Amino acid sequence: MTIDSPGALLRRYGLQARHSWGQNFLIAAEVHAAIAIASEARPGRRVIEIGAGLGTLTDRLLATGAEVWAIERDRDLCAVLRAELGDRPNFVLHEADAVRFDYAAAIAGQAEPVAIVGNLPYQLTGPLLFALLEQAPHAGPWVVMVQKEVADRLCARPGEDDYGGVTAVLSRMRTIARVRNVPRGCFLPAPRVDSAVIRLDARPEPLGGPVADEAGLRHLVRTAFQQRRKVLINSLAALGSRAEAQAWCAAAGIDPGVRPEKLGPEQFAALQRAREASGAGAA
Structure with missing residues (x-):
């Protein structure tokens, strides 16, 4: 990686994590690597990163040769991303709300399926996953960080205690698998809960067959x-x-x-x- 650590970047730019926005910056290089590998980022593939933050995962993705479309709504963090990564030819920054981003337009016309990655804010996990389901049902893989309890629910099977409606809806369209658990100490600042990286792949056909609505x-x-x-x-x-x-x-x-x-x-x-x-x- 060529970008500095999140702690060094925060000090350099005089910034702090916004707790109200659920900002916790991933500082574990091995988790960055696991996400990049699971996303199958490579030259010729577009990767959309939800919540690019300080750019540490972005930097790892750019190193694969993939074209990275980074979405970030925090104006201060966008300034950091432009300063640190703006000279990379395969980097495109979108200063936007990820829940309202036009994913359909971002994946249109691509020769390869577009990968979608991100450390999803805990309070926006559901809205973001359903936005992707609406607009990018065949994109993939999706490789996202979520709260561990959410990952437990999404990976659960019918009849298990953690199984619920969100899992039933998402697993109709996507296979869901855990990539790895991520302890809270892998973040700056450390959240009060552990996380997990999951991968969701598009099914060739919806599980259970077509419905009209x-x-x-x-x-x-x-x-x-x-x-x-x-x-x-x-x-x-x-x-x-x-x-x-x-x-x-x-x-x-x-x-x-x-x-x-x-x-x-x-x-x-x-x-x-x-x-x-x-x-x-x-x-």
Whole structure:
């Protein structure tokens, strides 16, 4: 790496981490390397980095020869990125909010699938993952740092305690695997929780087959898990009537007395198709 450590950069530019923005700068070079390797960054491939921060991961990605599009909303950090990395021909900085960034435009026209990486702020993990799911469902891989408890949930399987609605929705479109755990001491300042790097790869086809309305499917899953201790028919009744919920379960071949956490993406897709067939499938 040719860029200084986060601590040295903060001192040089007279900056401090913004706690209100969830800024914790990764200082472990071996984790930077693991992310770069997992992203398959290489010459000819575009990599979008969410939350470039002080540029330490950016520098590692640039060293692979990849074209790096760095997204950063903090004006002070953007000034650091321009000063430290602005002369690299394969570096493009976007001063923007990552949740509202136009990922669809960023991946359009690329010969290779665009990799997306980043240390996701804990409070924005869900919005960012769903923004990627909406705009870049076939991009990949996604290699992101999340809170360890979030990684546990995303890597869980149906029937396990950590399994939930977000996992059901994301795993329909992506395979999800843990790259490595990252202790809190790998950050400056150290957060109160540990983290993990996960990799999400696009599936050739959505798990469970196509549905007419993906937004409707997501709404169904959210509704099912709002009170996860309820049996399925009681949760689904919020989308119509109990009789309708019974009919959807019957059409999908699913026991209406099962709890939502027992169902995988395939079963939720079947339920959504049953709702659509009955004319009640829109979100």
